[in-house]
Amino acid sequence: MNVLIYLIPIALFMGGVGLAAFIWSLKSGQYDDLEGAAWRILQDDDQPKP
Amino acid sequence: MTLPCCTLDGEYFQPFKLEGEDAARWISSAGPGLKRIEFLVPQANRPDSMPHIETGLGALAGVRSARVNLTGRRVAVVYEEGAIGPQALIDRLGMLGYMARPFDPRETGLTKDDKENARLLRALAVAGFAAGNVMLLSVSVWSGAEGATRDLFHWLSAMIALPAVAYAGRPFFYSAVNALSLGRVNMDVPISLGVLLASFMSLFETVNGAEHAYFDAAVTLLFFLLAGRYLDHLMRARARSAIAQLISLSAEGASVIEPDGARRYVPARELKAGMLVAVAAGDRLPADGLIREGDSDLDRSLLTGESAPETVKPGAKVHAGEMNVTAPITVEITAAGNDTFLSELVRLMSSAEQGQSRYIRIADRLARFYSPAVHTLAAATLIGWLLLGHGWHDSIMAAIAVLIITCPCALGLAVPAVQVVASGRLFRSGVMIKDGAALEKLAGVDTVIFDKTGTLTRGEPALVSPLMVSTDTLALAAGLAQNSKHPLSRALVREAANRGLHPVTVSGIAEHPGLGLSGHDMGQSLKLGSRAWCGMEETGEDVGLLEFAFRRGGNAPVLFQFEDRLRPDAAKTVAALQDMGLAVHLLSGDREAAVRRVAEAVGIATAVSRASPQAKLAYVDALGKAGKKVLMVGDGINDAPALAAGYTSMAPSTASDIGRTAAETVWMGESAAAVANAVKVGRRTQRIAKENFILAVGYNVLAVPLAMAGLVSPLVAAVAMSTSSIIVIANALRVGLGRTAEPGSTRPGADTAPGRKPLRDAA
Structure with a gap:
């Protein structure tokens, strides 16, 4: 059972990273335009800007 | 530039x-x-x-x-x-x-919504993180962790769950404390009690090294409930922001003439009595006043519902919201801000709102019975166990288990989940519901009252007679009408464009307010306007049509007749509403003949004409007092008090600001089918919400005896609560199935961009 000493902190750390990533994405405005984001992925934006 | x-x-x-x-x-x-x-x-x-x-x-x-x-x-x-x-x-x-x-997001109050949104999402994320981790630890305990390992896991769960409950549970705790301090009970009271008791009992058990801890139940519960709360908020914020935008777009101002003759643009709210304002043809009046210079015609349809413009001369009293159609005028403001006709209507509205009893949402109605019931059950369990000779510890555990299992997790989701799916669906078809209560009220409606101008009709006239008119005549008349902003002139030009005609270029055009237009073409004089202006005899009878006569040189005059055309699907909507068992009335400020025509065309038997704003309010009030649940549908400034007085109300997005603000539901697009559609979706939503309640309460009825018997282990509690939540959500998604959008109902935003073609080529 000694392995738990590593595993539990690792599990909590990974969960914490996920939570931090979510809060960051929320702060940086990625949930502001859900409709637009769905369409942006379909756009051809690889042409150079005029 | x-x-x-x-x-x-x-x-x-x-x-x-x-x-x-x-x-x-x-x-x-x-x-x-x-x-x-x-x-x-x-x-x-x-x-x-x-x-x-x-x-x-x-x-x-x-x-x-x-x-x-x-x-x-x-x-x-x-x-x-x-x-x-x-x-x-x-x-x-x-x-x-x-x-x-x-x-500026601050001016529309949208930032507040955004902040609340982010706060709920953060709480949801924290609860989700805690639920995931605690659940992992709990699964290990259920699968047989013992002794020191189990204690370690319980302590870890406590360290994750307690801060998470303290953080993510705040929206519920605040709301519960609020309700209790007002002497009321809402759903958040049993929620808060359940979550807090589960946490403290589990902490107590952990300290004593006991077998059962309910940390997982406490955080999963919060997670599901926050999801419901977030959905509810999302729905309200979406509609509010759409309506706030409509309103902030039409924020108006006026061109004020300074004593030295200079002109300065002033926002409407900064206008003061005594200022002189220049109002161009085609502009709306920014405030009440007296005309100082210029003859013109005013379109008063937003105020009175009358579709025919009225001729005005210097000295005439004019009101904010009227549109100046023929010639520029100068108006001296006599009242601005609080003294206008508009603010009189606002006062009527607020008194109408006060007269209405506050609507109690279905979830809160249920909470009134639910909370006392579960608290009595918990107390009964405690006493029962004590009487049966169990110790204090076991008895209190059993009572707390009852409170945990009855914590209305599925109940908290039952209504928001259905309403958010339904409102999302209505939103996509262009109907914006301000909140969940409006959706519930739509389901209960038994009488629908329509306003005429701008609501059942488009609010803009179209040529109906003569249909067989020579192309020359129409092209000439359109050429003359081209330069005028009079609604009938615009209708003539539109008609010519629809028939593919190019208006003839006419020289020497002059507009004579109250009479009509004159001009020349190839040596012949042209006249377009009232019968008298073109030398036609008046006939006494009023058929409810608007008229423009046209005379070319010495020829006999041609009479164009116009009608305020019905919105598409108006008759079908009225029929659909009547099929649903609703009484439909027509309540208009327009002339009797015009009202009768429309009432006959759409099939409404009860029609009232020449109704003032006060009369409209009284009419709706009287029906409300007689126990009817009235859906008022209107657009004008004159409808606003009636909209506020109705059980619930709808307005098209073309309505006046005050109308859109007063209405609980706003629809976009031309078609009137949105009204029947909204009622239909409202009823369906209510049915599914009730099913959800039955499912959620049914779960409790099954689980409570188990809890009272002390058979609910943390595993049973976790499984029971998660499955009931998932079943309720799955049932809610049924609202989105099947077709509700009527053929002919328009896409959202169709009215802001009529017939717009893809713009990709232009990019």
Whole structure:
């Protein structure tokens, strides 16, 4: 059972990273335009800007 | 730089003009030498407007970035200070075919919604994180962890769960404390009690090294409930922001004439009595006043419901909201702000609202019975166990288990989940519901009252007679009408364009307020206007049509007759509503003949004409007092008190500001089918919400005896609560199934961009 000493902190750390990533994405405005984001992925934006 | 009117598939509009002093409040700093400004762009309602606007603005020298928010129909632009100004950005957007207005999120109160949104999402994320981790630890305990390992896991769970409950549970705790301090009980009271008791009992058990801890139940519960709360908030915020935008777009001002003759643009709210205001043909009056100079005709349909314009002369009293149609006039403001006709109506409205008993949402009605019931059950369990000779510890555990299992997790989701699916669906078909209560009220409606002008009809006349008119005559008349803003002239021009005719260029056009237009073509004099103006005899009878006579030289005059056309599907909507068992009435301020015509055309038997705003209010009030649940559908300023007095209300997006604000539901697009559609979806939503309640309560009925018998282990509690929540959500999704959108109902935003073609080629 000694392995738990590593595993539990690792599990909590990974969960914490996920939570931090979510809060960051929320702060940086990625949930502001859900409709637009769905369409942006379909756009051809690889042409150079005029 | 002055630009001509910008065109958007034939729609003309004037680009917004920034006034020097005002601009600063919209601009914020975005780094050294960079400025940021946001615009509202209502026509950016299609996915291809994103690249169109972004590349169009990005091509300007000095623009660092432009980003469209499609949900909010906004553009945020970062530009180099000095290289380009906000006005150039607005003009560019105008050239691309978008009407743009600088926008400050603070002024519409949208920031508050956004903050609340982020707060709930953060709480949801914290609860989700805690639920996931605690559940992992709990699964190990259930699968047989013992002794020191189990204690370790319980301690770890406590360390994760307790801060998470303290953080993520706040929305419920605050609301429960609020309700209790007002002497009421809402759903948040049993929720808070359940979550807190589960946490404290588990902590107590952990300290004593006991077998059962309910940390997982406490955090999973919070997670599901926050999901429900977030959905509820999302729905209200979405509709509110759409309506706030409609309103902030029409914020108006007026051109004030200074004593030295100079003209200055002043926002409507800063107008004062005694100022002289120039009102161009086609503009709405910004305030009440007296005409000082100029003869004209006024379109009073928003105030009185009357579709025919009225002739006015200097000295006439005019009201805010009326449209000046024929000639420029100068108005001396006699009242602004609180003394206008409009504010009189606002007072009527607020008294109408006070008279209405507060609607109690279905979830809160249930909470009134639910909370006392479960608390009694818990107390009964405690006493029962004590009487049976169990110790205090076991008895209290059993009572707390009852409170945990009855914690209304599925109940908290039952209504928001259904309503958010339903309102999302209505939103996509162009119907914006202000909150869940409005949706519940739509389901209970038994009487529908329509206003006529602008609600059942489009509010703009169209030619109905003669249908067989020579193309020469129509082209000449349209040529004469082209320069006038009179509603009938515009209808003539539209009719000519519909038939593919080019209006003849007429020389020497003059507009004679109250009479009509005159001009010359190839030596012949032309006249268009009232019967008397063209030398036609008046006939005594009023058939409810609007008329324009046209005379060419010495020929016999031709009489054009116009009618305010019905909205598409108006008759079908009325029939559909009657089929649903609703009584339909027509309540208008217009002349009797015009009202009768429309009532007959759509099949409404009960029609009232010449109703003043007060009379409308009294009519709706009387029906309400007689126990009817009235859905008032109206658009005008004169309908606003009646809209506020109705059990619930709807307004088209073309309505006056005050009408849109007063109505609980606003629909976009031409078709009237939205009214029947909203009632139908409302009823369906209510049915499914009730099913959800039965499912959720049914779960409790099964689980409570187990809990009272002390058979609910943490595993049973976790499984029971998760499955009931999932079943309730799955049932809610059924609202989205099947077709509810009527054929002919229009896409959202169709009215802001009529018949708009894809703009990709133009980009």
